[in-house]
Amino acid sequence: xxxxxxxxxxxxxxxxxxxxxxxxxxxxxxxxxxxxxxxxxxxxxxxxxxxxxxxxxxxxxxxxxxxxxxxxxxxxxxxxxxxxxxxxxxxxxxxxxxxxxxxxxxxxxxxxxxxxxxxxxxxxxxxxxxxxxxxxxxxxxxxxxxxxxxxxxxxxxxxxxxxxxxxxxxxxxxxxxxxxxxxxxxxxxxxxxxxxxxxxxxxxxxxxxxxxxxxxxxxxxxxxxxxxxxxxxxxxxxxxxxxxxxxxxxxxxxxxxxxxxxxxxxxxxxxxxxxxxxxxxxxxxxxxxxxxxxxxxxxxxxxxxxxxxxxxxxxxxxxxxxxxxxxxxxxxxxxxxxxxxxxxxxxxxxxxxxxxxxxxxxxxxxxxxxxxxxxxxxxxxxxx
Amino acid sequence: xxxxxxxxxxxxxxxxxxxxxxxxxxxxxxxxxxxxxxxxxxxxxxxxxxxxxxxxxxxxxxxxxxxxxxxxxxxxxxxxxxxxxxxxxxxxxxxxxxxxxxxxxxxxxxxxxxxxxxxxxxxxxxxxxxxxxxxxxxxxxxxxxxxxxxxxxxxxxxxxxxxx
Numbered sequence: 331x332x333x334x335x336x337x338x339x340x341x342x343x344x345x346x347x348x349x350x351x352x353x354x355x356x357x358x359x360x361x362x363x364x365x366x367x368x369x370x371x372x373x374x375x376x377x378x379x380x381x382x383x384x385x386x387x388x389x390x391x392x393x394x395x396x397x398x399x400x401x402x403x404x405x406x407x408x409x410x411x412x413x414x415x416x417x418x419x420x421x422x423x424x425x426x427x428x429x430x431x432x433x434x435x436x437x438x439x440x441x442x443x444x445x446x447x448x449x450x451x452x453x454x455x456x457x458x459x460x461x462x463x464x465x466x467x468x469x470x471x472x473x474x475x476x477x478x479x480x481x482x483x484x485x486x487x488x489x490x491x492x493x494x495x496x497x498x499x500x501x502x503x504x505x506x507x508x509x510x511x512x513x514x515x516x517x518x519x520x521x522x523x524x525x526x527x528x529x530x531x532x533x534x535x536x537x538x539x540x541x542x543x544x545x546x547x548x549x550x551x552x553x554x555x556x557x558x559x560x561x562x563x564x565x566x567x568x569x570x571x572x573x574x575x576x577x578x579x580x581x582x583x584x585x586x587x588x589x590x591x592x593x594x595x596x597x598x599x600x601x602x603x604x605x606x607x608x609x610x611x612x613x614x615x616x617x618x619x620x621x622x623x624x625x626x627x628x629x630x631x632x633x634x635x636x637x638x639x640x641x642x643x644x645x646x647x648x649x650x651x652x653x654x655x656x657x658x659x660x661x662x663x664x665x666x667x668x669x670x671x672x673x674x675x676x677x678x679x680x681x682x683x684x685x686x687x688x689x690x691x692x693x694x695x696x697x698x699x700x701x702x703x704x705x706x707x708x709x710x711x712x713x714x
Numbered sequence: 715x716x717x718x719x720x721x722x723x724x725x726x727x728x729x730x731x732x733x734x735x736x737x738x739x740x741x742x743x744x745x746x747x748x749x750x751x752x753x754x755x756x757x758x759x760x761x762x763x764x765x766x767x768x769x770x771x772x773x774x775x776x777x778x779x780x781x782x783x784x785x786x787x788x789x790x791x792x793x794x795x796x797x798x799x800x801x802x803x804x805x806x807x808x809x810x811x812x813x814x815x816x817x818x819x820x821x822x823x824x825x826x827x828x829x830x831x832x833x834x835x836x837x838x839x840x841x842x843x844x845x846x847x848x849x850x851x852x853x854x855x856x857x858x859x860x861x862x863x864x865x866x867x868x869x870x871x872x873x874x875x876x877x878x
Contacts, residue, residue, distance in 0.1 A: 334871060335839060338824075341817035342840035346738035352749050355737075356729055362757035435747070 641678025755779035831866035
């Protein structure tokens with residue numbers, strides 16, 4: 331046996347030893363094994379969550395900020411109301427997100443995936459569906475969207491419907507806003523501060539718990555969203571406050587926290603708040619370190635196969651930060667000094683394997699220089 | 715006609731004993747979601763168990779499924795890459811940093827091999843399978859396995875020599 335073969339055996343054994351194993355794999359496999367052969371069971375597995383979804387969304391829609399009068403039920407067309415699609419939109423749409431898409435994997439559809447043409451701009455297609463977070467069903471039904479074509483490369487987002495309904499909208503990709511709507515809603519429009527009205531679309535799909543509205547306008551604008559029925563009567567409205575303008579990129583005072591694939595993530599202290607910049611994009615928590623002592627950022631808009639990069643800041647006595655999954659596995663990184671007198675240390679990256687899903691129930695642990703545990707909180711409490 | 719869909723003791727026992735191995739095999743072959751591949755392979759066994767004449771052939775069947783499914787994922791991801799130029803797909807990079815330096819080089823070189831050569835080498839040197847077993851898993855002849863292993867090892871040697 332030659333040396334290369336020995337080394338290869340050792341290297342393969344070492345590499346194999348760090349593959350994570352899901353303790354719930356057997357149940358998932360049995361469910362999957364039954365799925366294709368038993369149409370009766372397949373039907374059950376889809377209709378049960380959809381029924382639950384309908385109940386949840388019915389409550390959420392009642393509690394929404396959307397208010398208004400009554401109208402006649404027009405029935406639910408698959409895509410009602412004016413479509414913003416331009417003549418330049420290609421006739422052949424991109425394929426809907428498949429099994430390899432990260433969002434499909436994290437919140438597998440329990441409804442049809444409906445595609446909406448041109449909502450994100452000419453030549454774009456937005457795909458929407460409802461599903462449950464695979465790793466945390468307790469988060470409730472999620473509304474997910476992916477936009478492809480034009481300037482988009484299949485990014486998107488998922489969010490719990492109840493929260494979105496309370497806010498009257500879903501933070502979508504780019505400037506696309508969306509939210510749940512009563513079944514009788516057939517059209518939606520956003521009125522901007524200038525008086526300009528932007529029309530959107532109302533869509534529904536197989537097993538959708540309700541209708542869905544989508545409209546695209548500049549996110550800095552505060553807009554009045556109005557839903558109408560087939561007769562043109564207003565049935566609900568809400569006001570969505572515009573988002574503050576993007577942060578100007580500071581020219582000095584930055585601390586490079588880490589580099590990943592050629593892009594530096596740099597932290598700045600601006601007006602008492604820690605702000606991170608990844609290339610030309612800046613992100614900041616909503617409060618200063620004294621109010622939010624531990625902050626984590628992790629980008630959710632990623633393709634399957636792309637690792638998840640986590641970073642943030644921590645109090646001055648924290649020497650190491652770790653993320654602990656529900657199966658006990660920990661991923662950690664050390665901290666580096668922040669700005670003198672700021673009481674802040676910076677940390678990152680914690681690189682999570684592509685198939686690991688970080689959720690609100692993932693624990694974040696902090697340790698001091700002696701290795702003693704300082705704090706342990708679920709991520710849902712410390713999201714930046 | 716109704717099919718009995720309950721997995722038999724044979725499958726559950728096999729799963730208990732060999733599931734981690736199949737996850738690791740998919741991982742070593744470069745699957746972006748090794749658990750998904752391994753689960754699908756066992757799910758296919760559950761669906762097709764009644765067609766297996768020899769229960770001892772079950773693990774070979776699952777192994778072949780893992781190889782085929784991983785290859786299919788690679789093909790799919792190549793298409794995704796063409797469609798999403800902005801996205802990164804260096805699946806195993808985060809695992810590489812956890813390895814010993816010399817092992818890291820070797821695994822990185824293995825990652826660059828064509829899928830069939832990589833499969834043959836992993837099955838040969840990690841699972842210690844015979845040429846016949848590798849041929850069954852890959853769906854090729856024993857002679858083809860020999861060629862893949864030999865060319866793969868040559869390529870690894872050359873890659874490592876280039877690092878010196």
